[in-house]
Amino acid sequence: MTATAFWLVRLRNLFAVIMLSGIYSLFAAALYLVMDAVDVAFTEAAVGAGISTVLMLGTLSMTTDQEKVHKKVSPFALILVLATGGVLIYGTMDMPRYGDINAPINQHVANRYLEKSAHEVGPPNVVTSVLASYRGYDTLGETAVVFTAAVGVLVIIGRTQNKNMPGSTRARRRREDELDEPVKPEDGARKNEEASSS
Amino acid sequence: MFDWNDASSLLGLLNYWVAIVLMMAGFYTVIAQHNLIKKVVGLNIFQVAVFVFYISMGKVSGGSAPILKDGIELYSNPLPHVLILTAIVVGVATTALALALVVRINHSFGTIEEDEIQTIEHDEEDIA
Numbered sequence: 576m577t578a579t580a581f582w583l584v585r586l587r588n589l590f591a592v593i594m595l596s597g598i599y600s601l602f603a604a605a606l607y608l609v610m611d612a613v614d615v616a617f618t619e620a621a622v623g624a625g626i627s628t629v630l631m632l633g634t635l636s637m638t639t640d641q642e643k644v645h646k647k648v649s650p651f652a653l654i655l656v657l658a659t660g661g662v663l664i665y666g667t668m669d670m671p672r673y674g675d676i677n678a679p680i681n682q683h684v685a686n687r688y689l690e691k692s693a694h695e696v697g698p699p700n701v702v703t704s705v706l707a708s709y710r711g712y713d714t715l716g717e718t719a720v721v722f723t724a725a726v727g728v729l730v731i732i733g734r735t736q737n738k739n740m741p742g743s744t745r746a747r748r749r750r751e752d753e754l755d756e757p758v759k760p761e762d763g764a765r766k767n768e769e770a771s772s773s
Numbered sequence: 774m775f776d777w778n779d780a781s782s783l784l785g786l787l788n789y790w791v792a793i794v795l796m797m798a799g800f801y802t803v804i805a806q807h808n809l810i811k812k813v814v815g816l817n818i819f820q821v822a823v824f825v826f827y828i829s830m831g832k833v834s835g836g837s838a839p840i841l842k843d844g845i846e847l848y849s850n851p852l853p854h855v856l857i858l859t860a861i862v863v864g865v866a867t868t869a870l871a872l873a874l875v876v877r878i879n880h881s882f883g884t885i886e887e888d889e890i891q892t893i894e895h896d897e898e899d900i901a
Contacts, residue, residue: 589810596814603821610832611839611849615824615857622865627817630865634810634872638879652805660797664790672785676833676847685831685850689839701839701851702858710855717859724866728873 589639593631600624614702788829795822809875809885813868820864827853 600623607616671678688705696704706714799822802815831853839851879885882893 589808592811592814596817599818600821603825606825607828610828611836612828612831612854612857613838613840615828615854615861618858618861619821619824622861623817623821626865627868630869630872631810631814634876637876638810638885649805652801655804656797656801659800660793663793663796667786667789667793670786670789671830673788673829673832673834675785676836678830680830680853681833681850685852688851689841689848692841699841701841701848702854705851705855706858713855713859717863720863721866724870727870731870731873731877 589635590632593628593635596631597624597628600627614700789826792822792826792829795819795825798822807887809878809887810872812887813871813875816871817864817868820860824857824860827857 600619604616604620604624607613607619671680675681688701688709692698692701692704692709696708698704796819799815799817799819802818803812806812806815831850833847833849836847836849837845839848839854841848875885878890882890884890884893
């Protein structure tokens with residue numbers, strides 16, 4: 576899984592990147608299953624590996640599938656990332672060990688859910704009880720977020736259909752600059768691809 | 774077998790380290806790559822790293838999945854599962870929004886490379 580992540584960072588072909596990110600999600604789902612989180616595993620497999628991949632492929636079909644080559648590795652970014660990673664690893668030294676029953680996270684409200692949810696809510700799946708009942712407002716908020724995101728996507732993409740907006744002229748002007756000749760907007764993209772592939 | 778609970782052993786921290794390495798891979802992608810789609814993918818890597826971190830904290834050794842059944846005494850902690858379930862769905866919603874923005878940017882600027890977009894904006898400021 577870690578190897579997939581690093582491969583993702585290095586790859587140039589965006590189509591391959593998206594396929595790999597689907598594989599990455601699937602690995603994550605398998606990992607959740609190993610750690611007893613069955614509900615999370617199938618949500619990740621369906622939503623993370625499925626819907627995300629479809630969304631990204633849709634974006635790709637509307638943009639381009641080749642990343643421009645940047646040879647230089649940013650040393651500042653690398654140092655920042657390594658430093659942050661080092662500090663975080665130092666921070667884990669005091670964490671409870673993996674699978675520890677006495678860890679603080681396993682001592683508080685979780686036990687109450689496990690003992691009482693069968694009487695108080697009903698379903699044998701504790702995750703369902705907590706999601707729908709004890710933390711129902713969280714789920715309501717989540718639905719609100721998803722709704723807002725859907726509205727946002729429609730507003731943003733919907734405006735793209737409008738041919739007369741100022742942005743599209745800017746893109747057209749740029750294509751004309753590159754080709755040194757005025758072209759019709761619908762031809763521009765195709766010629767651009769030919770120019771970049773040759 | 775390894776004793777995961779042995780406080781002197783660093784092996785029990787391996788799950789956090791995997792999460793941190795993944796998180797840093799995502800972080801690097803977000804700050805160092807110029808391609809906007811790649812940045813969104815990096816954000817997803819980062820996100821999954823946080824999920825792995827949470828789920829691994831909720832695991833109890835010897836426990837089973839938190840579905841109540843007679844004869845099973847020990848369950849893993851259901852609370853992180855619930856939180857991450859919510860987070861996955863919200864994460865996909867935000868990814869969708871980010872990708873919509875990328876499509877819109879591509880439509881306006883004709884490119885999804887960050888440095889090219891900055892050059893174009895800079896040129897336009899000069900003209901104006």
